[in-house]
Each structure stands twice: as structure tokens, then as C-alpha cells.
Amino acid sequence: MTLLSFLFHSRQWRTALEGARPGLYRVAYSWCRDAALADDLVQEATAKALERGDQLRDPARLKSWLFAILSRCWHDYLRARHPHEDIDELAEEYLAGPDSPADDVERSQTVARVRAAVARLPVGQRQVLTLVDLEEFGYAEVGAILDIPIGTVMSRLHRARRALRDDLLRAEAQVPLRRVK
Amino acid sequence: MKTEISDAELNAFVDGELDSADRERVLAAVAVDGELAQRVCALRLLKEQLRHAYAEPPAASRRGVAPRPWRALAMALMLAGAAGAGWIARDQSAATEILASRGDAAHVILHLAAGDAERARNALDDAEGLLRAANDAGRPIAVELVANRGGLDLLRVDLSPHAARIAALRRAHPNFELVACGQTIERLREKGIEVRLLPGTRVASSALDQIVTRMNQGWSYLRI
Structure with missing residues (x-):
């Protein structure tokens, strides 16, 4: 590779990666509800993207490719801590962050409630839901990102939304969430 | 129905x-x-x-001053690319391995032409990242920061927001050089502005001359 073409790629890369960063961070935070961890995950995913830049054949797929790397980083993180469990089924109690993160304290009640409810979803459902609603990925794209069949995307999405709706309805009815089993 | x-x-x-x-x-x-x-x-x-x-997720609060390690990595990759090694670096440590794998010294010229605070900070972050990576790898490196136009503010005694950091970097890394654009200085002088530069800053006839000379000598060029 010549120096010039390398620099060109490098510049393009940096611009593309900088641009993708806020979206990656938002989704990473929605997954783990821990700002420092989310930032670490994005850093790691970005480093991996730089390393494997040559594996991306179609630049149009850059965004979903980056989210796939991010997802693998998070799964690796969870896998290291829960080697014998099904990562997709892990729910809130397995999160790294504290139960009631300080970040949420200043947020409005609604925001805090939704974030808490999302954190209670199993990891697999949480990922599908946030990729569809926050990043507006199509079902097929989400399937490719998480490496699951599209039917699984749809069923997880349906279950996630039902659980989220029930959870938020309970919260609105002022039932103390901790006591609901 | x-x-x-x-x-x-x-x-x-x-x-x-x-x-x-x-x-x-x-x-x-x-x-x-x-x-x-x-x-x-x-x-x-x-x-x-x-x-x-999630419209406004909390700002990531990073501990310590490692704002953009990936950026240093990108530059380490650039060094590898300049050497024809292509894209191979796993992380900071692998990047340092690449630095170490080549015998001769790495030479990088960083070019700062704009005066905004973020770019000035980026320029120093990049310089520091490279110097550290090379240092860690025990590999010689020369980094030259060339400033012109608005970018020159970074090297002006009365305007630089990072004079202390630059001085510390220079103490830690004697192979970190500062170069000011003579044309920019001349232009300011015509407007009645006397430019005082940070200690140790060299003046080139122009930023462009300096960059062309260095690139002819095989240096890697990076515009901030």
C-alpha cells in the first residue's frame, strides 16, 4: 500500500469512526447501564474495527459491522464473568453497574424507569430492542449483527416490548418495583 | 369482520x-x-x-488522561503503513510491537494549521501518543509539530493554552521538535503583531517547505 492511499484510508476511517461513536456509545450504555463500561466497550470495538478494517468489503455496511463488533465485545465481557451461563438470558442482577446508578438520579422519573426496565430484560431481548428502536436497524440487519435468525429477532422483540410495557405499567401504578416478583 | x-x-x-x-x-x-x-x-x-x-446518555467519565487511545493506535498503524506493513495491530501493545519490529527510526511530521482548541489538543495528544508508544517499544522516533496560520497560536508564548504541557513533553522527549511557519510570523508582523515563540521552537521558511522537505526525507505526514 502506498503512503498516500494509506493516509487516505486512515483519514476516511477516522472520520467514519468518529461519526459512529455517539451511536455506539448510546447503544452500549443502553446495554450495560454503566457509562465507564460503555465507553470502554466502544473504545475496544473501535480498536478492533481499525485492526480489521480490511475485512469490511462493503463500506455501506460499516454501521452494522461496527455494531456487530460492539456486540461481540460486550458478549466477551459478559462471557469472562459468566462462563457457564447463557449470555442471552442474563438479566439485571448480572449487570456490572450498581442497581440504581447515580447517573439516573438526575434524570427524570420516566427516563430512569425506562432505563431500569430495559436493564431487567434478558441480554438477548435488550440488544434486539435497542438496535431496532435506538438505531432503527431493520430486522434482517439486527439478525446479521447479532448472528441470529430473523425469526429470533422478531420473537425477542415481541417479548421485550411486552415485558417493557408491563414493567412500565406497574411502575406507573406506583407499585414498588423491588417487591414485584 | x-x-x-x-x-x-x-x-x-x-x-x-x-x-x-x-x-x-x-x-x-x-x-x-x-x-x-x-x-x-x-x-x-x-x-x-x-x-x-437514551436521547442523552450520561457522559462517559473516564479516569486518567487517556482520552483517545484509539487515535494513537491509528497513528501507530500509520507508521506501519508507511513501512508497507499494512493493517496489523491488535491494540496499543501490538502497535508498539510493530514500532519495535523495524530497526530504523520512525519519523512523523504533524501539521497543525487551525487555531481551534480541540485540534490543538488533538495535536498534542497525537504527539504524546506516538512518543509514548515508541518509547515503550524502545524504538527511536522523531516527531515534529509544524504550526502555521491559526495553528501557530499553540506555539506562541502569550496565546498557547498548553505551554506547560508542551514544556513537559519536550523535557520527557528530546526528539519532539516544534517548528513555526516563517510566513505566518511575517504576515502577523506586517499587521504589527510581534510573535514570541515557546522556548526551543524553530522557525522554518514556511510550513509547506518544511513538510515537503520532510516528506522527501521519507517522513510520515499527518495533518491534524
Whole structure:
């Protein structure tokens, strides 16, 4: 590779990666509800993207490719801590962050409630839901990102939304969430 | 008559995943079925709540001053690329391995032409990242920061917001050089502005001359 073409790629890369960063961070935070961890995950995913830049054949797929790397980083993180469990089924109690993160304290009640409810979803459902609603990925794209069949995307999405709706309805009815089993 | 619309279909409807025939069918059903319309509303509301909940995620609070390690990595990769080694670096440590794998010294010229605070900071972050990576790898490196136009402010005694940091960097890394553009200085002088530069700053006839000279000598060029 010549120096010039390398620099060109490098510049393009940096611009593309900088641009993708806020979206990656938002989704990473929605997954783990821990700002420092989310930032670490994005850093790691970005480093991996730089390393494997040559594996991306179609630049149009850059965004979903980056989210796939991010997802693998998070799964690796969870896998290291829960080697014998099904990562997709892990729910809130397995999160790294504290139960009631300080970040949420200043947020409005609604925001805090939704974030808490999302954190209670199993990891697999949480990922599908946030990729569809926050990043507006199509079902097929989400399937490719998480490496699951599209039917699984749809069923997880349906279950996630039902659980989220029930959870938020309970919260609105002022039932103390901790006591609901 | 009620059309059966499954939950999966309703979800696909609010997510814009249905083709136009199916969309038509759901729309027709919603028009005559209040309960179905309610479910669609509830799903839309839920999407909205979720988006709202993450519209402003908390700022990442990083400990320590390692603001952009990936950027240093990108530059280490650049060094590898300049050497024809291509894209191979796993992380900072692998990047340092690459630095170490070549015998001769690495030479990088960083070019700062704009005066905004972020770019000035980036320039120093980049310089520091490179110097550290090379140092850690025990590999000689020369880094030259060339400033012109607004970028020159970084090297001016009375305007530089980072004079202390630059001095510390220079103490730690004697192979970190500062070069000011003579043309920019001349232009300021014509306007009656006397430019005082940070200690140890060299003046080149122009930034462009300096860059061309260095690139001819095989240096890697990076514009901030």
C-alpha cells in the first residue's frame, strides 16, 4: 500500500469512526447501564474495527459491522464473568453497574424507569430492542449483527416490548418495583 | 369482520418492516378495530419512550488522561503503513510491537494549521501518543509539530493554552521538535503583531517547505 492511499484510508476511517461513536456509545450504555463500561466497550470495538478494517468489503455496511463488533465485545465481557451461563438470558442482577446508578438520579422519573426496565430484560431481548428502536436497524440487519435468525429477532422483540410495557405499567401504578416478583 | 393481526405483525408494522400489501391489510384492520388501534398506539408510545430514555446518555467519565487511545493506535498503524506493513495491530501493545519490529527510526511530521482548541489538543495528544508508544517499544522516533496560520497560536508564548504541557513533553522527549511557519510570523508582523515563540521552537521558511522537505526525507505526514 502506498503512503498516500494509506493516509487516505486512515483519514476516511477516522472520520467514519468518529461519526459512529455517539451511536455506539448510546447503544452500549443502553446495554450495560454503566457509562465507564460503555465507553470502554466502544473504545475496544473501535480498536478492533481499525485492526480489521480490511475485512469490511462493503463500506455501506460499516454501521452494522461496527455494531456487530460492539456486540461481540460486550458478549466477551459478559462471557469472562459468566462462563457457564447463557449470555442471552442474563438479566439485571448480572449487570456490572450498581442497581440504581447515580447517573439516573438526575434524570427524570420516566427516563430512569425506562432505563431500569430495559436493564431487567434478558441480554438477548435488550440488544434486539435497542438496535431496532435506538438505531432503527431493520430486522434482517439486527439478525446479521447479532448472528441470529430473523425469526429470533422478531420473537425477542415481541417479548421485550411486552415485558417493557408491563414493567412500565406497574411502575406507573406506583407499585414498588423491588417487591414485584 | 375482524382480520387477525398477530403481535409479530403489529411490531413489524410499527417498525416499518411490512411490505405495502401487508401494511395495507393492517391499516384496514386498524381502521375498524379500536382495540387494535390502541395496541398500535401503545407500541408507538413504547418506541418513543425508549428513544427518549437514551436521547442523552450520561457522559462517559473516564479516569486518567487517556482520552483517545484509539487515535494513537491509528497513528501507530500509520507508521506501519508507511513501512508497507499494512493493517496489523491488535491494540496499543501490538502497535508498539510493530514500532519495535523495524530497526530504523520512525519519523512523523504533524501539521497543525487551525487555531481551534480541540485540534490543538488533538495535536498534542497525537504527539504524546506516538512518543509514548515508541518509547515503550524502545524504538527511536522523531516527531515534529509544524504550526502555521491559526495553528501557530499553540506555539506562541502569550496565546498557547498548553505551554506547560508542551514544556513537559519536550523535557520527557528530546526528539519532539516544534517548528513555526516563517510566513505566518511575517504576515502577523506586517499587521504589527510581534510573535514570541515557546522556548526551543524553530522557525522554518514556511510550513509547506518544511513538510515537503520532510516528506522527501521519507517522513510520515499527518495533518491534524
